[in-house]
Amino acid sequence: MLxxxxxxxxxxxxxxxxxxxxxxxPEGTVTTLIGANGAGxxxxxxTVSGLRKVRAGTVRFxxxxxxxxxxxxxxxxxxxxxxxxxxxxxxxTVRENLDMGAFVRKDRKTQAYRDDLDRVLTLFPRLQERIxxxxxxxxxxxxxxxxMGRALxxxxxxxxxxxxxxxxxxxxxxxxxxxxxxxxxQGTTVLLVEQNAAQALKRSDEAHILETGAIVRSGTGxxxxxxxxxxxxxxxxx
Ligand code: ATP
Numbered sequence: 001m002l003x004x005x006x007x008x009x010x011x012x013x014x015x016x017x018x019x020x021x022x023x024x025x026p027e028g029t030v031t032t033l034i035g036a037n038g039a040g041x042x043x044x045x046x047t048v049s050g051l052r053k054v055r056a057g058t059v060r061f062x063x064x065x066x067x068x069x070x071x072x073x074x075x076x077x078x079x080x081x082x083x084x085x086x087x088x089x090x091x092x093t094v095r096e097n098l099d100m101g102a103f104v105r106k107d108r109k110t111q112a113y114r115d116d117l118d119r120v121l122t123l124f125p126r127l128q129e130r131i132x133x134x135x136x137x138x139x140x141x142x143x144x145x146x147x148m149g150r151a152l153x154x155x156x157x158x159x160x161x162x163x164x165x166x167x168x169x170x171x172x173x174x175x176x177x178x179x180x181x182x183x184x185x186q187g188t189t190v191l192l193v194e195q196n197a198a199q200a201l202k203r204s205d206e207a208h209i210l211e212t213g214a215i216v217r218s219g220t221g222x223x224x225x226x227x228x229x230x231x232x233x234x235x236x237x238x
Pocket of ligand 1: 012015017036037039044195
């Protein structure tokens with residue numbers, strides 16, 4: 001397992017956002033968390049990236065207990081989160097945003113760095129065309145690409161994606177999911193949070209369903225996509 005989460009409990013004040021969650025993310029997979037609004041998906045991701053503290057439980061990455069590490073220390077180990085809501089530095093150009101993603105790297109003048117920039121721009125040709133444009137002038141979908149590209153520039157071993165399809169037009173949703181698959185095929189393990197359950201399950205090796213802060217079902221993406229109860233609750237009955 002690249003990531004192992006065990007007995008995780010996280011509170012906001014007296015609200016129990018997640019209760020005793022345990023799951024693993026095997027190296028090389030796309031593993032997905034699905035669930036309704038408020039189920040605890042974002043909180044789980046934030047706990048993995050270190051933005052939220054645990055009340056109980058452990059987070060292990062590559063066998064190492066990282067529960068008490070600061071977010072930047074986790075980035076150095078290879079965990080990077082692309083946040084919900086396409087957060088970019090709006091006053092900076094696309095290129096500057098991508099450079100920000102590489103802040104933990106010491107090799108910014110090297111060929112390896114340029115190769116990674118090329119890789120990101122090949123994944124997102126739109127960004128190549130807009131490389132010197134302020135990110136704030138891009139469309140919502142393009143800003144999502146900047147946020148994902150920025151996360152990739154740190155060369156993560158584990159990429160945490162929080163609802164990359166949120167608010168995008170259907171055609172763009174397809175495109176974003178294809179890019180997630182491509183990123184995974186190039187060797188990055190992905191932990192994905194999605195409301196768009198049908199699309200996400202299709203592309204997931206493993207998936208877990210969260211309800212009010214707890215995991216209620218786990219299985220392969222195909223198993224869950226074919227399950228009648230899951231279909232009725234999360235896939236609009238189709
Ligand atoms: P969504 O899909 O709507 O983003 P989610 O599954 O990601 O939902 P979380 O955002 O993790 O859910 O929220 C889990 C629970 O914790 C919810 O009940 C939510 O209201 C609560 N919560 C989240 N953030 C805070 C906060 N900053 N302060 C207080 N409660 C919070």
